[in-house]
Amino acid sequence: MNDAMTNDAPAATEVEPKMNNSTSSHALAAVVRHTEEDSDTVTALDVRDFSCWYGDFKALHEITMDIPECRVTSLIGPSGCGKSTFIRWINRMNELIPGTRYSGHMTLHGQDLLARDRDLVDLRRRVGMVFQKPNPFPKSIYDNVAFGPRLHNRLKRHEVDEIVETSLRAAALWDEVKDRLKQSALRLSGGQQQRLCIARAIAVGPEILLMDEPASALDPKSTVRIEDLIFQLREHYTIIIVTHSMQQAARVSDRTAFFYEGKLIEFGATKNIFTRPKHKQTDDYISGRFG
Numbered sequence: 001m002n003d004a005m006t007n008d009a010p011a012a013t014e015v016e017p018k019m020n021n022s023t024s025s026h027a028l029a030a031v032v033r034h035t036e037e038d039s040d041t042v043t044a045l046d047v048r049d050f051s052c053w054y055g056d057f058k059a060l061h062e063i064t065m066d067i068p069e070c071r072v073t074s075l076i077g078p079s080g081c082g083k084s085t086f087i088r089w090i091n092r093m094n095e096l097i098p099g100t101r102y103s104g105h106m107t108l109h110g111q112d113l114l115a116r117d118r119d120l121v122d123l124r125r126r127v128g129m130v131f132q133k134p135n136p137f138p139k140s141i142y143d144n145v146a147f148g149p150r151l152h153n154r155l156k157r158h159e160v161d162e163i164v165e166t167s168l169r170a171a172a173l174w175d176e177v178k179d180r181l182k183q184s185a186l187r188l189s190g191g192q193q194q195r196l197c198i199a200r201a202i203a204v205g206p207e208i209l210l211m212d213e214p215a216s217a218l219d220p221k222s223t224v225r226i227e228d229l230i231f232q233l234r235e236h237y238t239i240i241i242v243t244h245s246m247q248q249a250a251r252v253s254d255r256t257a258f259f260y261e262g263k264l265i266e267f268g269a270t271k272n273i274f275t276r277p278k279h280k281q282t283d284d285y286i287s288g289r290f291g
């Protein structure tokens, strides 16, 4: 495992200067990549009045948002505001925690994600997840990527080979690993492991990729590679990324959602959120005045 990669170490890219209000908008506006207004989007994930609880504690309050298809949506907000809780409900990991419950609706391309009788194996194929700490299986590079496709389909050897190559190419890792596919994934660097986890998620053909701080355990160079990759992947996938880095949200996302104390305070085009936020709390947060 890469020495540079420890779960708790803050990445250099996460340490951002506390900017005063007058400079923050300019600094962030300068890195916003998606400058065009695009209203011409299809909703992939439709969230209506979604609330959830851990026991008596209400962690999310009546969240309503349309997550657009084939775009990157960033979730930002101070620690404990409910970002991870929100994305863990989208692939229904959170319901495994005793005492959790929800109210409201989530539909993915019109299908109820929260239906009791939903097949969770199929759901997790459609909703891929990449975690903060790369978590490859202790298997070969090849077997990591082949695992999902083999689980979901009866495939011939050459079909699996093809999916492995396509997924590794899509995750911008193929050239680095094509000669050592049988080697253990655990021998890859942290940044390579994270791209492998993205390849593994892609291999089963998901509709949405959820990424919870996917670059925060990585060094700056690996972070740039992951950001470039996210930018490219949006051509085919709907992506939701949680990040503590304002710069990263500005660089990779089309839309940004600001959460605070379990509430969705503001959601809109990244350019607008970072250059002319409507709410004071958003402005204070992106200006580094709290959080």
Ligand SMILES: Nc1ncnc2c1ncn2[C@@H]1O[C@H](COP(=O)(O)OP(=O)(O)OP(=O)(O)O)[C@@H](O)[C@H]1O
Pocket (backbone or CB within 6 Å): 054, 057, 059, 077, 078, 079, 080, 081, 082, 083, 084, 085, 086, 097
């Ligand atoms: N398993 C749990 N049981 C009880 N409360 C929880 C659990 N997980 C999270 N919480 C609470 O829910 C709230 C939201 O937590 P969550 O992990 O979603 O925040 P976050 O925005 O992802 O924070 P961070 O930026 O630190 O990752 C917090 O108050 C947290 O303490």
Ligand SMILES: [Mg+2]
Pocket (backbone or CB within 6 Å): 083, 084, 085, 212
């Ligand atoms: Mg979190």
